[in-house]
Structure formats: structure tokens, C-alpha cells
Amino acid sequence: MNHAYVSVEGIARRYPGATIFEDLWFGVNRGEFVCLVGHSGCGKTTVLNILAGLEKPSDGEVIVDGQAIEGPSLDRAVIFQGHALMPWMTAEQNVAFALSCRHKDMPRAQLRDAAREALERVGLTAAADKKPSQLSGGMKQRVGIARAFAIAPKMLLMDEPFSALDALTRGALQDEVARLVSEADQTAFMITHDVDEAILLADRILLMTNGPDARLAEVVVNTLPRPRMRATLHKLPGYHALREHILDFLITRSRLMAQGLPADWNPRHAPEVRPGA
Numbered sequence: 001m002n003h004a005y006v007s008v009e010g011i012a013r014r015y016p017g018a019t020i021f022e023d024l025w026f027g028v029n030r031g032e033f034v035c036l037v038g039h040s041g042c043g044k045t046t047v048l049n050i051l052a053g054l055e056k057p058s059d060g061e062v063i064v065d066g067q068a069i070e071g072p073s074l075d076r077a078v079i080f081q082g083h084a085l086m087p088w089m090t091a092e093q094n095v096a097f098a099l100s101c102r103h104k105d106m107p108r109a110q111l112r113d114a115a116r117e118a119l120e121r122v123g124l125t126a127a128a129d130k131k132p133s134q135l136s137g138g139m140k141q142r143v144g145i146a147r148a149f150a151i152a153p154k155m156l157l158m159d160e161p162f163s164a165l166d167a168l169t170r171g172a173l174q175d176e177v178a179r180l181v182s183e184a185d186q187t188a189f190m191i192t193h194d195v196d197e198a199i200l201l202a203d204r205i206l207l208m209t210n211g212p213d214a215r216l217a218e219v220v221v222n223t224l225p226r227p228r229m230r231a232t233l234h235k236l237p238g239y240h241a242l243r244e245h246i247l248d249f250l251i252t253r254s255r256l257m258a259q260g261l262p263a264d265w266n267p268r269h270a271p272e273v274r275p276g277a
């Protein structure tokens with residue numbers, strides 16, 4: 001845990017009369033992709049907002065690269081479920097604007113070239129001059145992805161980025177993010193409800209018990225070989241055991257474990273399992 005790029009140390013979120021989650025400990029290593037999975041209301045978005053520096057925990061802290069998080073930083077880019085694009089700017093201007101925040105002295109022409117290149121990497125060259133209202137949901141999310149990768153954040157945070165998209169678009173974007181992440185050796189943290197998405201992208205999958213008073217029940221190590229593609233994921237050895245394990249957790253164990261954790265369960269070292277390995 002001490003060597004992790006991100007170290008989440010005993011964070012909790014409490015409201016008067018309600019504890020959402022308590023005593024969460026986990027790390028994210030450099031270049032690692034970690035997914036957080038759990039039922040609605042267990043506090044996943046809150047955890048991501050705390051990692052982004054947009055919210056403070058009621059207890060505990062998050063250390064990034066040796067320093068406690070004090071607030072938002074361009075080192076940690078967020079891709080939201082909605083696209084969060086500036087509606088009055090073109091796709092290119094949206095990306096260039098983020099780049100200009102990151103690189104304050106970068107000349108205009110260079111910003112434009114870098115934005116174009118980022119859009120090209122997600123197949124949006126033809127849409128560079130269009131405004132968000134002229135783009136489909138999938139294209140808007142692609143602009144969001146291009147923008148996040150363009151600023152080369154030390155960590156990428158994603159809150160169910162594909163959940164509002166149709167299945168085909170979602171699959172295409174998942175493969176694209178898998179490719180971009182591996183090309184950039186990008187450290188990433190993502191919330192998802194989609195078990196296959198977690199299996200496709202994650203090195204480790206964190207399973208949270210149901211809220212209130214949710215806990216980190218278990219850490220699932222994804223040993224499926226890379227590169228992984230959505231279309232052929234189910235053919236990889238170990239896939240079915242891994243999928244069964246996560247589904248069984250979501251259907252049964254997340255509720256049972258919310259009623260009582262095993263006596264030897266340690267919040268600082270949630271059990272690590274390798275289904276299908």
C-alpha cells in the first residue's frame with residue numbers, strides 16, 4: 001500500500017443519521033486500472049469525487065504521489081456520465097480549452113494541432129468543427145475522452161462513462177478506452193455497473209457491500225490476459241469463473257456481507273481473490 005500511486009486511507013462519508021460508507025482502504029498503482037463495483041447508493045460516486053478532490057471525506061484521507069489531496073487537480077481528469085462539454089465551443093475548442101488550462105503558455109496553433117490530434121485518436125476528425133448539439137451522445141462522450149487523454153493526466157477518473165450510450169456505441173468506446181489506456185499506460189479508476197466492462201478494462205475490481213454503512217468487501221484480481229477485446233472477452237480462459245464470481249457477489253453476497261462481515265475480515269486488507277486463475 002505504501003508504494004501505491006494513490007493510497008486511500010480509511011475514508012468514510014457520514015451524514016447526520018446516515019453512514020454511507022466507512023473505513024475504506026485501497027491503493028491504485030501506477031499504470032493500473034481499478035474498477036469499483038457495487039449497488040446503487042453504496043457511495044461509489046462519492047468515493048470518485050473524493051479521489052477527484054471535489055468532495056472531502058468525513059474521515060480518513062487520500063494520498064496521491066505522497067501528498068494528501070487538497071482539491072481538484074489537472075493531474076486527475078474526470079470523465080463524467082454526462083459529457084460536461086461547453087455547449088458554445090466546437091469539439092476542437094473544448095479539447096483545446098482543457099489543453100490551455102494544462103499548458104498555460106502553449107501557442108494557439110499548437111493547442112489547435114494537439115486538439116486535432118486528440119480528436120483524431122478517437123476517430124472524430126470530421127467532427128472537430130461541430131458543436132456538442134450537433135453531435136450524437138457517443139460522439140460527445142468521445143470528445144470527453146479525447147479531452148481527458150489530451151491533457152495526459154496522471155490519473156483518469158471515470159464515473160460510469162458509457163452507461164447512457166446504446167450497446168453498440170458502448171462496446172466500441174470500451175474497446176477504444178482499453179486501447180488508449182494501454183497505449184498511455186494510464187493509471188485509471190472507474191465506476192461501473194457493467195460486469196463485462198469491468199472485466200474488459202480492470203486489473204483489479206473492488207467490490208463494495210450494499211449501503212448504508214458500505215464496506216470494501218473484496219478485491220478481485222483480473223488475471224485474464226491482455227489485450228482484451230469486448231467481442232472475444234468470453235473466449236478467454238477464466239472469463240466465466242470471473243464473471244460468475246462478480247455476479248454472485250452482486251446478486252447475493254453484497255447483501256449478506258452488508259449484514260455481517262467475516263470475523264477475519266480486515267478493512268485495511270480486504271481479501272484478494274483470483275477467480276478463474
Ligand SMILES: Nc1ncnc2c1ncn2[C@@H]1O[C@H](COP(=O)(O)OP(=O)(O)OP(=O)(O)O)[C@@H](O)[C@H]1O
Binds near residue numbers: 015038041042
Ligand atoms: N445530504 C445527504 N444526506 C444523507 N444522505 C445523502 C446525502 N447526500 C447523498 N446521500 C446519500 O449518499 C449515498 C451515496 O451516493 P453516491 O451517489 O455516492 O452512491 P453511488 O453508489 O454512486 O450510487 P449510484 O450507483 O446510484 O450512482 C446515496 O444513498 C445518497 O442518498
